[in-house]
Amino acid sequence: MGRVYNGGMKYVHGKKDFKIPALGLGTYRLTDQGAVDMVSAALDIGYRHIDTASVYKNQDAIGEAVEKSSVDREDIFITSKVWHTNLHYEGVKTEIEQTLNLLNTDYVDLYLIHWPNRNIPLEDTLKALHEIRDEGKVRYIGVSNFTIHHLEDEKELGGDIVCNQVEFHPTFYQKELLEYCKNEDIVLTAYSPLAQGADLKEPVIKEIAEKYDVSTAQVVLNWILAKGAVAIPRSNKREHIRDNWETLSWNLEAEDIEQIDEINRDNRILDFGFSEFDY
Numbered sequence: 001m002g003r004v005y006n007g008g009m010k011y012v013h014g015k016k017d018f019k020i021p022a023l024g025l026g027t028y029r030l031t032d033q034g035a036v037d038m039v040s041a042a043l044d045i046g047y048r049h050i051d052t053a054s055v056y057k058n059q060d061a062i063g064e065a066v067e068k069s070s071v072d073r074e075d076i077f078i079t080s081k082v083w084h085t086n087l088h089y090e091g092v093k094t095e096i097e098q099t100l101n102l103l104n105t106d107y108v109d110l111y112l113i114h115w116p117n118r119n120i121p122l123e124d125t126l127k128a129l130h131e132i133r134d135e136g137k138v139r140y141i142g143v144s145n146f147t148i149h150h151l152e153d154e155k156e157l158g159g160d161i162v163c164n165q166v167e168f169h170p171t172f173y174q175k176e177l178l179e180y181c182k183n184e185d186i187v188l189t190a191y192s193p194l195a196q197g198a199d200l201k202e203p204v205i206k207e208i209a210e211k212y213d214v215s216t217a218q219v220v221l222n223w224i225l226a227k228g229a230v231a232i233p234r235s236n237k238r239e240h241i242r243d244n245w246e247t248l249s250w251n252l253e254a255e256d257i258e259q260i261d262e263i264n265r266d267n268r269i270l271d272f273g274f275s276e277f278d279y
Contacts, residue, residue: 008248009022009048010022010248012187012228012230013187014162014185014187015184016162018140018162018187020049020110020163020187020230021047021048021077021230022225022231023047023049023231023232023233023245023247024050024077024079024189024230024231024232025038025039025047025051025235026191026232027039027051027062028056028191028234029236030056030058030234030236031056032058032061034236035061035062035065036064036065037065038236039061039062040065040068040069041238041241043069043076044069045241045245047241049076049079049230050062050066050076050077050078051232052078052079052080052081053080053112053114054080054083054099055083055114059080059103060102064104066103067104077110078103078105078108078110079108079109079110079112079165080103080110080112081112081144082095082096082111082112082113083095084116087117087124087125088125089127089128092129092132093128093131093132096108096137096138100137106137107136107138107139108137109138109139109140110139111133111142112142112144113129113142113144113146114144114145115144115274116145116146116276116279117274117276118279122153122157129159140162140163141160141161141162142162142165142187143163143164143165144165144166145165145166145167145275145277146164147177147276147277147279148177149279151164155184161186162185162186162187163188163189163230164186164187164188164189165188165189165190166188166189166191167190167269167270168188168193168229169193169194169220169224170199170223170260170263171195171198171263171264171267172195172264172265172266172267172268173261173264175261178229182228188227188228188229188230189229189230190230190231191232193220193233194217195267196269198267198269199220200216200217200220202263205220205260205263208252208259211256212252214246214250215243217233217240217243217244218244218250219252220260221233222247222251223252223257226251226252
């Protein structure tokens, strides 16, 4: 059976006027010239969404790639994140200035709390985020690695976030969290969408890839987009970046989406000592 084509850029919409490209380039572990080259390649191919963070140590390289690109800055959606040890009011204020200087830009499109930190009052963090948004240094604010409990805390404080970036892939299908975010008009962004390559080996994924004559990566990414989420696969190879981009040219059929739904094994890959997933 052939592919169902749709073509063109896809966006995911959230509360108010928030709109984010559905497919972006993750840049974790891309540094120095490698980061410049891969971001440049992505922009040439058609990507308009680049994801970074202060802890990735590559913001200067991304800024260089954006500056060299023929794509106007206002047409590029840049996400960055403040590290979990810098969530005090002054820490947020200091880190956004460092981020803007390294990226060589006046603003970032989306700025996230990278990880929650229960040892720092969330209201202090949100106060700083609201201020830098009002100052035009960030267009939208969001979070990353927040559980439903964290999101409820944020909601009570009037955080006004638009996005929650979390680990999300077929063997770690966070259905309850996805449904919560949808009900709150919060966009869910999937990091490690390919499970660092592990989910590409799943027999169901391989069978569906053969059916559509596409790569296994495209199948997984297509499933994520079908869920109304954003995907930010990372790659250090131009051919993989291009292949991932082809995901936007077709749609999975409902029966295949349902098959992939059943793969889930709660297979979380990333869990650090400071993670608060049990909260």
